[in-house]
Amino acid sequence: MMQFTRSAPPLTSIHPSGLGPCLDDDASKHSLHRSWPWPGLLTSSKSLGRLNTASCMEQLLVHCANAIESNDATLAQQILWVLNNIAPPDGDSNQRLTSAFLRALIARASKTGSCKMLTAVAARADADLAIHLHRFSAIDLASFIDLTPWHRFGYAAANSAIVEAVEGLPVVHIVDLSTTHCMQVPTLIDLLANRPEGPPFIRLTVPTFTTTATPPLLDMSYDELGSRLVNFARSRNVAMEFIMIPSDPSDAFDSLIEQLRVQRLVSEGEAVIVNCQMLPHYIPEETVGAIVSTMNVNSPILSLRTMFLKALRSLEPTLVTLVDEDADFTSCDVVGRLRSAFNYLWIPYDAVDTFLPKGSEQRRWYEAGLCWKIENVVAQEGLQRVERLEPKGRWGQRMRAAGFRSVRFTEEAAGEVKSMLGEHAAGWGLKREDEDLMLTWKGHNVVFASAWMPS
Incomplete structure (x- = not known):
């Protein structure tokens, strides 16, 4: 990424307040809009070190975002200089997290033109700012996902609930709305193949996006993916049909829903399972609806x-x-989103140190995906901002309002998840919240799993 000069930028004035309690007092906050508030900071490595904590880096990012939004290029560049010195992209987990937000703020200045001087600087650094996402083969993606319970947790919980719900049913139609290209399906096929009453006929329907894909990216057509899944099912003595429907979160999967409705009319006795794995939050929510409505x-x-x-x-x-991930990225205010994302996405940066060595190729792939998410949350607006996570409680309210009731995960399901977590590093945990299951990292909520039936 672009590097700011290590010499101090020119200062317009010096505020006598000193470092203060990491910018949390009102005086320091207001002074940031007028001048650089920390005398001697730019020439003192010891002073820079005093800012090298997560809370101080968060505050610096917040004030930098405010400076960019208010078109204060001088202040923004000064704060960016400090961030660049205290948060190298190859540092510890908090430094790497901050570095990702730093590049996202530069990208925001470039995309929105909200800070004219920085826009020119960022335009010259486009090549360094570009996020290079890896395209996985199906086998490599499956292996990559197995490195962490981030997705495996949801797979294990959902598969257990699905197998129980379709017990004894001869035809199962699975609608897979996931971000990981059906990587959950082989394990589900195995479970259904081993049913005492014999396997059902499986119909698998997936949407094929008509707009820009989100990471992880698959280096394979869905035609080939479907063929492989059908062959895998056949090897387990399971008959399966693979159906692709061009559809997209941007229109709430309208084409998919309509085709499912038609299919429902002609397929009596078919159990329909809708498996939503971290994809529904890409459906635009109300703030985007307001944007769309202004066009007409x-x-x-x-x-x-x-x-x-x-x-x-x-x-x-x-x-x-x-x-889905238990966080809230829906604020209309970039600073609110930045705070929410910073206080959630430290988790994958912290966790990656336990399962991927520094400098490894897989770690670069992993953190590139995180950088993409951070840039989307911070730098994009309107319909281009697709990372709009909502927390578990709000999804629960939505589901109940739509006419669903929650289904409690059985102890057997929880046991399957615990067994899977035993394959990963200490720090990952499981807890129940009402009828749902929650994946935790060092006690912090990460991903929730819930199951629903029509009420």
């Missing part, structure tokens, strides 16, 4: 997420599994 004065403001869930409910599914 006759268009009402609609909640696409509400429309999607109500459409699912109208299909009378046997079960809906909903797994």
Whole structure:
């Protein structure tokens, strides 16, 4: 990424307040809008070291974002200089996290043009700022996902609930709304193949996105992926049909829902399972609906997420599994999103140190995906900002309002998840929240798993 000069930038004035309690006092906050508040900081490595804590780096990022939004290029460049010195991209987990937010703020200045001087600087650094995402083969992606319980947790919880819900049913239609290209499906096929009453016929439907794909990227067509999955199922003596439907979160999977509705009319006795794994939060929520409505004065403001869930409910599914990250990235204010993302995404940066060595190729792939997420949250606006996570409680409210009731995960399901977590580093944990399961890292909520039936 671009590097700022290590010599001190020119200062317009010096504020006598000193370092202060890491910018938390009101005087320091207001002084940031007028001048550089820390005398001697730029020439003292000891002073720079005093800022090398997560809370101070967060405050610096917040003030930098405010400076960019208020078009204070001088102050923004000064803070960026400090951040560049205290947060190298190859440092510890907090430094790498901060470095990712640093590049996202530079990208925001470039994309929005909100800080003219920085826009010119960022334009000259586009090559260094570009995030290079790896394209996985199916085998490499499966191996990559197995490194961490981030996705495996949801797979294990959802698969257990699905197998129980379709017990004894001869035809199972699985609608896989996931970000990981059906990587959950082989394990589910294995579980269904071993049913005492024999395996069901499986119909697997997946959406194929019509807009820009999100990481992880697959270096394979869905035609080939489907062929491989059908062959895998056949090797387990399971008959399976693979169906692709061009559809996208941007329109709340309207094409997919419509085709499922038609299929429902002609397929009696078919159990419909909708497996939502970290994909529904890409459906635009109300703030984007407001943006869209401004393009057409006759268009009402609609909640696409509400429309999607109500459409699912109208299909009378046997079960809906909903797994997602337990965070809130929906604020209209960039500073609010930055704070939420910083206080959530430290988790994957902290965890990666336990399972991937520094400098490894897989670690570069892993952290490039995190950088993409951070840039999308911080630098993008409107329909381009697709990372709009909502916390578990809000999804629960949405599901109940759409006519679903929650289903408690059994002790057997929880046991399967605990067994899987035993394969990973200490620090990962499991807890129950109401009927749901929650993956934790060092006691902090990470990913929730929930199951729902029509009420």
